[in-house]
Amino acid sequence: MYPAPAVTALIDAQFVPVRQHVKQQPQAWHRFAIRWTPTVLVLSPEGKEIRRIEGFLPEDEFIGQLELALGHLATTKKDWRTAERWFETASGREHTDAGPEGQYWAGVARYSGSHAHEELAELRRRFEGRYAGTSWAKRASVW
Amino acid sequence: MATTAHEIAWQHDVDAAFDEAKRTNRPLLIDFTAAPN
Numbered sequence: 001m002y003p004a005p006a007v008t009a010l011i012d013a014q015f016v017p018v019r020q021h022v023k024q025q026p027q028a029w030h031r032f033a034i035r036w037t038p039t040v041l042v043l044s045p046e047g048k049e050i051r052r053i054e055g056f057l058p059e060d061e062f063i064g065q066l067e068l069a070l071g072h073l074a075t076t077k078k079d080w081r082t083a084e085r086w087f088e089t090a091s092g093r094e095h096t097d098a099g100p101e102g103q104y105w106a107g108v109a110r111y112s113g114s115h116a117h118e119e120l121a122e123l124r125r126r127f128e129g130r131y132a133g134t135s136w137a138k139r140a141s142v143w
Numbered sequence: 144m145a146t147t148a149h150e151i152a153w154q155h156d157v158d159a160a161f162d163e164a165k166r167t168n169r170p171l172l173i174d175f176t177a178a179p180n
Contacts, residue, residue, distance in 0.1 A: 002174075008151050015172035018160040019153035022177045028157060029175070037177040045164040045171070066172075073170050 004059045010066055015042070042069040044076060064090045064098025071105055080113030100131035104140060 002008060011017050020028040022037055032041055040053040040062075051069035053062070071086035087109055090102030107123030110116075120143035127137035154160045157173065164171045 002151060011151055011172060014169065016160050016164045016167065016169050017151050017153050018157055018171060018173045019155060020157065020173060020175050022175060025155070028173075031157075032173065032175070034175045037175050039175040041171070041173045041175070043164075043171040043173065045161070045168060047161065050170060069170070 006063060007059060010063060014066070014070060040065075042066070042073070044073060048076065050076070060093055061096045061098065064093040064096045064102065067093075068098055068101060068105070071102070071109070075105075075109065075112070078112075080109045084109040084113070094130070100127075100134040100136040103127070103131055104136040107140070 002011075022029050022034070028034070036054050038054075038056060041049060042051040042053075043049055050073050051065065053065050057065065067086050067090035071083045071090065074080070074083035074086060084106050087102045087106035090098040091100070091106055093099045093102070103126060104123070107119060107126065111119040111123070120140075124140045124143040127134075127140045131137055153174070154163075157171075160171055160173075163169075
């Protein structure tokens, strides 16, 4: 996944990239409770775990996961607009697991920024179309 | 070291990378691998 230009461009632009080899840096395995390789951790600058990606993913899936991570990082700062933008970007990856998850969290970010309950109802309606039947649609069905 | 557009400038010192992350306000991406170098 790393040789893909879109992956390297996103990592170069948004992250401080670190590589730890489980045999050369075994202490890191314990420090971050790694269970399997490949594992990719996204951590805030303060060290808070934002997302854990275990196992190989194809390019589009992996980029979607990184976009979700950037959205969740923005939520830790209550930067709802930035969070919504990243989640919406992920939601456009229609053939990935990140797509429906991005749609869900984009709606949550809109609600968190506005506290308008109609945002949650709108999110439920959106799931009646794109991504109907996914686990994320089930989560939104309560609204 | 100069890199091409298709290379990631991986760091290998986690604590030094945290310092850079704080300084530049960017998140860390740590890739744990068992692949041969």
